[in-house]
Amino acid sequence: MQRLQALGRRPIYALVFVVGIVAFLFPLGLPVKIGSDVRTVYNALDALPAGSLVWVGAEYDVSSKPELDPQVVAIFHHLFQKGLKPVVYGMWLRGPTIVQDIVAPIAEQYGKQYGVDWINLGHKPGTTTNLRLMTSNIMEGAGGVDHFGKPLADYSIMRGVNALDKASGFRHIIVVETGSPGSREYLGIVSAEKGIPMSVATLTMSIPENKPYVESGQFTGQIGGLRGAAEYEILVGKPGRGASGTDAQSLAALLVFFLVVIGNIGYLTSPRK
Amino acid sequence: MSIAKDPAVWAAALGTLAIWSFLYRDNPIYRLAEHVLVALATGWSVPYYYYSYIHPVIKDEMIGQGRWAYVIPIVLGLLLYTRFIPSVSWLARYPMSAYIGYGAGYYLAFNAKPFLGQVTASFVNFGAGNVVNQLLFFICILSALVYFFFTVSKEHPAMGYASQFGKVVILIALGAAFGNTVLFRYNLFLGRLQYVLQEWLGLIQ
Known part of the structure; x- marks a missing residue:
């Protein structure tokens, strides 16, 4: 010993x-039980009427791609399946670029047109100050242009969308986050102020710190890590990288426990x- | 098995293997990959930051749209660098005071409501849900708070036991956070392993 x-x-x-x-190489096909935190996110988005705007905060960087990319894929499959209209924005510099690369092929798969069915406002300087500005004037907060520098006025999805609030048609906020600025800033500046429900898609290690907000009802739910991605993929009927990594993750957890x-x-x- | 023909996939896969080689021991191949990664990241970030921040703010908004008020934060930002000149380093206190003032104001304005939501959620609601679960939750919170209560002596048995229980509660919470962190690191590794096996070697679908 x-x-x-x-x-x-x-x-x-x-x-x-x-x-x-x-x-x-030899998947065991371990069953994936859907947790209540993920299911509540799915149910909340599923209950929204088609055409509703959903704000997607792309608050992460390349270092978190292995866990968060599969979540983004699953979420956007669901959004497009339900006919919801995502509006992507990022306080993190590279977040909207990463999400753009992921979403463009999914949108094409569902025949969704950029600027009509979804839009990427890109990253704008000012982090929380700019997010605050978005709640009163999106046009000013975005500098009048989208991720590609083209005028927002040219896109039909932005007609009548003046601010990040219910009056403009926003029915839910999903924050895909690595850390700060992220879900806490959205909770204080937007969700608590404007009364828009919000959910979080986060890393495995952030699950415990987000849990109190889910329990208190301040977050509708949370999609946590690769496991959460797998659960959401199964709910939307699109098993992908999350589901295929579940066996490896489960066996790794057993190995760590054993060690x-x-x-x-x-x-x-x-x-x- | 169908090995990738895309040179970009080869570069990414070989870079991954080079980084993994550090797990055995430090070696020249790892150091080469490390330096290439840092150089690429820096080379990519400089123009990206320029065109994301400096160019749109100074050229488009300040000069183009006449938003000359932006001069104030720019000057405040530049004042931070006076720390490197001892004779005028005191000037750096002004942007720092503005920054701290903004931070305090932001906290008071936007953190109070979410925090109060957390406090009210810790109250036991006898009319809803699992009361035993809620009571346990309530006791755990109180015990954890007692552990950090340094103004009252822990020699009293009630305070002592509550503090000890609070320590156990905190350790359980830290254990959960640590376990999730380990799993997160492993998931990062799995992401690269999946890339190598799937995108590069074509061993899995």
Whole structure:
């Protein structure tokens, strides 16, 4: 048992590699149970009437793509299936660029036209100050142009859309977030002020800190990590990278659990503890 | 198995393998990949930031639309750099005071409502839901607060036990956060592994 204490990091890395490769090459097809946090997000969006505007905060960067990209894919499948109209915006510099690359092919798949059925306002300087401005004047907050620098007035989706509020037709906010600025800023500046329900799509490690807001009803729900993406993919009937990574993630969790137990046994039985 | 023909996929996959080689030990291939990544990120970011911030704000809005009030925050921003000149470094306090003032004002204006929502959500509602669950939740919150209560002696048994229980509650919360963080890191690795197996080697659909 004492030798367990001397186990180097390399065998552990090797084990992690083997588990990941085996899980991808020989999928076990472990069942994915839909959690209540994800289901409430799905139900909230599903209940919206077609044509409703949904604000999508693209508040993440490339470092979070492995977990958040599959969530964005699943969410936009749902939005387009229901005939909802997403308006993408980002306080994070690269967020709208990342989301643009993901959404364009999905929109094409559903025959959705840019500027008519969805739009990307892009990133605008000013983070929370600019978000605050959006709640009173979108045209000014966006500098009058979209992600590509083209005038917003040219797009039919923006007709009658003056501010990020209910009067302009916004019925839900989804914040795809890595950290700050993110969901907390949306909650304080927009959701709590304007009464628009909001949901969060976030990283696995952010699930515990968002949970109190879900429990209090301040967030409608949350899609957490790759697992959350898998659940949403199943709900919308589009299994993708989230679902295919579930086996590997589950086996990795078991491996980590096993290693923690072994490590503790080694520690407790060590005479030098 | 159908290996990718796209040079971009090869570059991404070989870059991934080079970075992973650090897991065995530090080596020249890892360092080459690291330097290429940093150089690419810097080279990409400089024009991106210029055209996202400086160009639209100064050329389009300030000069083009005559929003000369933007000069004030620009000057305040530049004053931050006076910290590097000892004789006038005191000037950097002005933008810092404006920044802190804005932060405090923002917090008071927009954080009060969400915070109060959290407080009211911690009240036990005997008329709805699982009362046992809510009571347990309430006791856990009180105990965790008692742990941080340093103005009252913990020698009193009631305070001592509550504080000990609060410590356990905090450790459980930290354990949950740590477990999720480990899983998140693993998911980042899985994302790259999936890319290598799927996009590069074509081993999985």
